[in-house]
Amino acid sequence: MSTKEHREPIELLQGTLDLLILRTLLLGPVHGHAIAKAIEFNSEDVLQVEQGSLYPALHRLIKRRWISVEEGTSENNRRAKFYKLTIKGRRQLAIETRKWDKLAGAIARILRPTKQEGES
Amino acid sequence: MRRRKRMLEELDEDIRDHIARETQDNIERGMSPEEARYTAMRKFGNVTRVKEETREVWSVVWLEQLIQDTRFGLRMLRKSPGFTAIAILTLALGIGASTSIFSVVNAVLLGDLPYKDPSRLAMIWGTNARHGVNETPVSPGDFFEWKQRNTAFQDIAASYDNEVTLTGTGNPQLLIGYAFSSNYFTILGVAPELGRTFSAKEDRPGAAKVAVLSDKLWRGTFHADPQILGRPITLDGEPYSVIGVMPRSFDYPQGVQLWMPAALPDSAASDYQQYYIRVMARLKPGVSIAQAQAQMTALALQIDAEHPATDTENGVNITPLRRELAGDIQTPLLVLLGAVGFVLLIACANVASLLLARATTRHKEIAACAALGASRGRLLRQFLTESLLLSLAGGALGIALALWCTKFLVSIFPNDIANLSIPRVENIPTNVPVLFFALAATVLTGVLFGVVPAMQSACANAADVLKESGRGATPGSRSAGLRRILVVGEIALSLVLLAGAGLLIESFERVVHGSLGFQPDRVLGVEVFLAANRYPKNQPDKRRSFVRDVLQRMKSLPGVQSVGAAGTLPLTGFWGPTDFLVEGQALPKPGETPNADNRFATPGYFSTMHISLLRGRDFTEADRDGGRRVAIVDETLARQYLGGSSAVGKRLNLGTPDKPEWWEVVGEVSNLKAFGLERPDLPTLYRPYEQLPVGLVAFTIRTAGDPAALLNSAEQAVWEVDKDQPVFQALPMSTLAAQSVALRRVSTMLLAGFAALALLLATVGIYGVMAYSVAQRTHEIGTRMALGAEPRDIMRLVLGQGARLTAFGVIVGVFAALVLTRFMASILFGVSASNPATFVGVAILLTSTALTACYIPARRAMRIDPMAALRYE
Numbered sequence: 001m002s003t004k005e006h007r008e009p010i011e012l013l014q015g016t017l018d019l020l021i022l023r024t025l026l027l028g029p030v031h032g033h034a035i036a037k038a039i040e041f042n043s044e045d046v047l048q049v050e051q052g053s054l055y056p057a058l059h060r061l062i063k064r065r066w067i068s069v070e071e072g073t074s075e076n077n078r079r080a081k082f083y084k085l086t087i088k089g090r091r092q093l094a095i096e097t098r099k100w101d102k103l104a105g106a107i108a109r110i111l112r113p114t115k116q117e118g119e120s
Numbered sequence: 121m122r123r124r125k126r127m128l129e130e131l132d133e134d135i136r137d138h139i140a141r142e143t144q145d146n147i148e149r150g151m152s153p154e155e156a157r158y159t160a161m162r163k164f165g166n167v168t169r170v171k172e173e174t175r176e177v178w179s180v181v182w183l184e185q186l187i188q189d190t191r192f193g194l195r196m197l198r199k200s201p202g203f204t205a206i207a208i209l210t211l212a213l214g215i216g217a218s219t220s221i222f223s224v225v226n227a228v229l230l231g232d233l234p235y236k237d238p239s240r241l242a243m244i245w246g247t248n249a250r251h252g253v254n255e256t257p258v259s260p261g262d263f264f265e266w267k268q269r270n271t272a273f274q275d276i277a278a279s280y281d282n283e284v285t286l287t288g289t290g291n292p293q294l295l296i297g298y299a300f301s302s303n304y305f306t307i308l309g310v311a312p313e314l315g316r317t318f319s320a321k322e323d324r325p326g327a328a329k330v331a332v333l334s335d336k337l338w339r340g341t342f343h344a345d346p347q348i349l350g351r352p353i354t355l356d357g358e359p360y361s362v363i364g365v366m367p368r369s370f371d372y373p374q375g376v377q378l379w380m381p382a383a384l385p386d387s388a389a390s391d392y393q394q395y396y397i398r399v400m401a402r403l404k405p406g407v408s409i410a411q412a413q414a415q416m417t418a419l420a421l422q423i424d425a426e427h428p429a430t431d432t433e434n435g436v437n438i439t440p441l442r443r444e445l446a447g448d449i450q451t452p453l454l455v456l457l458g459a460v461g462f463v464l465l466i467a468c469a470n471v472a473s474l475l476l477a478r479a480t481t482r483h484k485e486i487a488a489c490a491a492l493g494a495s496r497g498r499l500l501r502q503f504l505t506e507s508l509l510l511s512l513a514g515g516a517l518g519i520a521l522a523l524w525c526t527k528f529l530v531s532i533f534p535n536d537i538a539n540l541s542i543p544r545v546e547n548i549p550t551n552v553p554v555l556f557f558a559l560a561a562t563v564l565t566g567v568l569f570g571v572v573p574a575m576q577s578a579c580a581n582a583a584d585v586l587k588e589s590g591r592g593a594t595p596g597s598r599s600a601g602l603r604r605i606l607v608v609g610e611i612a613l614s615l616v617l618l619a620g621a622g623l624l625i626e627s628f629e630r631v632v633h634g635s636l637g638f639q640p641d642r643v644l645g646v647e648v649f650l651a652a653n654r655y656p657k658n659q660p661d662k663r664r665s666f667v668r669d670v671l672q673r674m675k676s677l678p679g680v681q682s683v684g685a686a687g688t689l690p691l692t693g694f695w696g697p698t699d700f701l702v703e704g705q706a707l708p709k710p711g712e713t714p715n716a717d718n719r720f721a722t723p724g725y726f727s728t729m730h731i732s733l734l735r736g737r738d739f740t741e742a743d744r745d746g747g748r749r750v751a752i753v754d755e756t757l758a759r760q761y762l763g764g765s766s767a768v769g770k771r772l773n774l775g776t777p778d779k780p781e782w783w784e785v786v787g788e789v790s791n792l793k794a795f796g797l798e799r800p801d802l803p804t805l806y807r808p809y810e811q812l813p814v815g816l817v818a819f820t821i822r823t824a825g826d827p828a829a830l831l832n833s834a835e836q837a838v839w840e841v842d843k844d845q846p847v848f849q850a851l852p853m854s855t856l857a858a859q860s861v862a863l864r865r866v867s868t869m870l871l872a873g874f875a876a877l878a879l880l881l882a883t884v885g886i887y888g889v890m891a892y893s894v895a896q897r898t899h900e901i902g903t904r905m906a907l908g909a910e911p912r913d914i915m916r917l918v919l920g921q922g923a924r925l926t927a928f929g930v931i932v933g934v935f936a937a938l939v940l941t942r943f944m945a946s947i948l949f950g951v952s953a954s955n956p957a958t959f960v961g962v963a964i965l966l967t968s969t970a971l972t973a974c975y976i977p978a979r980r981a982m983r984i985d986p987m988a989a990l991r992y993e
Contacts (some may be wrong), residue, residue, distance in 0.1 A: 062127065
């Protein structure tokens with residue numbers, strides 16, 4: 001139900017964080033701290049997320065059943081919670097990515113109208 | 121649910137784990153362990169908020185928070201029981217008063233009407249500017265013109281009152297009957313409970329006589345006889361057959377016991393002389409009352425032009441049925457509803473002011489909450505929960521109060537009043553709409569008085585408050601300003617209420633001290649309608665001897681001082697005008713013929729009623745049928761048409777110019793309030809009963825003792841003369857006089873009560889603000905005294921502040937009252953809505969009360985010990 005495209009994110013930032021988490025999990029199950037690290041690292045530190053805000057986002061995704069949790073042990077043999085993309089989540093990621101591309105393209109066309117003319 | 125529980129239980133651990141990992145990373149980057157942990161914490165953000173937000177994801181949070189807030193709120197309220205009690209009591213008074221008045225409004229003005237689409241129903245009354253009347257029955261001629269030529273109505277129907285005597289079912293009974301044209305029931309859209317209503321064929325002169333009974337009559341007199349349909353009954357000696365019984369809910373016109381066909385003859389269409397038709401109409405779809413009024417006014421002008429002799433200055437007044445039914449009580453009720461609304465607002469302002477004062481003492485607690493991660497919204501919710509708890513408690517107590525009040529209101533509600541049109545109210549239900557109103561009032565007040573203090577507290581900057589030292593900067597300076605505004609508002613609202621109450625009290629005084637024109641104490645009135653079959657018009661001697669015999673018997677009753685009779689009792693408002701011409705005066709233009717209220721009197725009537733004979737003589741036994749025709753006029757008639765003092769000896773023509781019928785004026789009496797204390801005097805003409813034997817007789821008996829004690833024997837006197845003659849009503853004249861001011865008394869009393877309540881609340885309000893202000897300024901006042909200020913100066917300082925607030929409130933209030941009292945102009949009597957004396961009076965009352973309230977904190981300020989004050993905090 002919640003995978004429907006018309007479910008509009010309440011805030012751009014909130015939706016974006018969700019998207020980034022989903023993208024990170026595409027590579028395989030990761031624990032919480034590692035997700036934060038991965039986002040920071042992959043965005044070359046451009047996206048400095050307040051790490052705490054990760055948790056409400058994770059819970060939101062779990063509630064929507066886009067990701068699931070499993071217990072496991074981390075690199076240094078510590079017990080940890082791994083977050084994993086569900087099938088539903090995978091589908092949602094595709095939808096969200098398409099939406100994001102559309103949005104980014106639209107904004108880019110507004111910001112750089114000359115380029116758009118050149119392309120067409 | 122289980123998933124949620126597990127997730128949340130592990131959240132703490134997850135966060136701890138996260139921070140530990142981040143710390144570890146930082147250490148690996150070369151930070152000291154302490155620095156590493158601090159940086160990790162900072163990077164993570166506010167832990168409490170993260171937890172809160174995560175909880176919120178699992179959405180039932182609001183419920184948890186509500187429970188939490190409620191618990192916390194209850195604890196806070198318990199901690200300051202004085203504040204809580206005052207706030208709840210104040211709100212209970214406001215909500216209780218509003219709810220009880222609303223329940224009356226709901227029962228009287230908003231109750232369901234048992235008619236089809238009642239908002240489309242209206243009465244069409246006649247008006248006449250020259251006679252100063254605006255709600256009279258109309259002539260059948262006018263009615264037929266309207267019926268044929270109107271464009272605004274789907275249908276219009278005629279009716280007239282028709283009292284009849286029912287015989288053959290035990291004691292003779294006078295029934296309040298009404299004649300309806302056959303489409304009347306169709307227009308109302310009501311079906312009978314049993315049988316049918318009359319057909320158009322039955323609504324013709326000479327058709328078989330039929331009647332429809334009211335539920336009450338059917339159940340009472342006919343013992344709910346299931347075989348009633350087709351049963352013959354005797355009305356005024358003629359056989360009628362019952363064809364239907366109306367449902368219990370049908371009570372129109374109010375109190376009517378049976379309905380008969382109007383059966384207007386064809387000749388009635390050319391009768392423009394007699395005004396007795398009451399017209400009911402149903403508007404065409406899409407036509408508004410205003411449009412109908414405009415169209416009918418235009419039509420009335422055409423008809424006036426076509427019938428100048430009879431219709432000059434006749435107009436039309438269309439009254440929606442609902443307003444018609446509400447009658448005289450609508451405006452007083454709406455004024456009272458407005459008044460309780462004001463009381464509720466004042467109560468809100470008081471509680472808001474208390475909350476503001478308390479919030480300033482709680483600002484540190486609030487700042488700490490904010491610093492610990494409580495969001496603004498969360499704090500706002502917490503405060504609103506507290507204020508809603510207060511208002512809910514107040515509302516619950518208020519509803520209890522309202523239940524008690526409505527019982528009281530029913531007991532003082534002026535019911536069964538002969539001379540006022542007021543809907544009958546037997547009970548005032550506390551039903552769903554009333555409870556909904558109470559709940560809405562409760563929640564609204566909770567938000568209203570809660571939101572300002574809540575915003576004030578929740579939005580204060582946490583860092584500023586925490587940094588602020590206890591003394592010096594005045595943390596509450598903004599909220600103190602708000603409280604002053606609230607007090608000014610309260611005083612202004614109270615002034616409006618006091619002005620309204622003052623004007624009503626003034627009106628009441630003028631009404632009750634106005635002259636009735638007669639002395640009602642120790643007079644009993646007994647009204648009878650002579651049955652048309654046994655006292656027919658063409659046998660006037662039967663009527664004369666009946667009246668003579670009854671008077672004779674009444675006179676011989678023990679304790680009776682004098683007796684008399686007239687057509688109707690004063691104050692009951694029967695209007696039966698007659699045209700007349702004055703001998704020796706030029707013929708008036710068509711439509712300008714003088715006219716007077718047409719009454720009769722027996723010898724002894726004026727002296728029994730203590731109506732003063734100003735000139736000439738009273739009627740005597742010698743003024744008999746066949747003798748010289750004589751008349752007595754009242755002051756108004758003498759002044760308007762007979763040149764004042766020289767009325768006696770003039771002759772009036774009550775016939776036509778061609779066929780004169782002369783009556784000689786032999787006396788002049790003082791004016792009498794025939795229609796009620798508040799109605800203007802109309803010119804009145806009295807003639808002796810012997811010479812004008814009409815079918816409507818009101819006996820009056822002056823007694824030595826309590827007239828009520830004579831009630832039974834007076835009725836007996838009637839029945840001794842004719843055992844089949846019912847008595848319409850018998851009551852002491854003082855009861856009638858009291859009834860005619862009953863509605864005014866009740867509404868004045870209630871409004872005065874609400875104004876007093878408003879004054880009390882506003883006084884408490886200004887006292888609270890001043891007392892708090894003195895407490896806040898202890899240090900400053902101490903300094904002033906240490907620098908040489910006299911106690912007198914301090915007193916002046918504090919009183920000055922109070923006086924400024926009061927003056928401000930009074931000024932705002934006077935302006936508001938000047939606007940608002942205009943809405944009650946129609947229920948004022950003898951005073952203008954902006955009567956200066958009233959306004960000055962209430963302004964002085966309010967100012968002195970408010971200053972007295974300020975005096976107590978001012979004295980406390982005067983007694984401040986400068987040394988103690990300077991050490992204070």
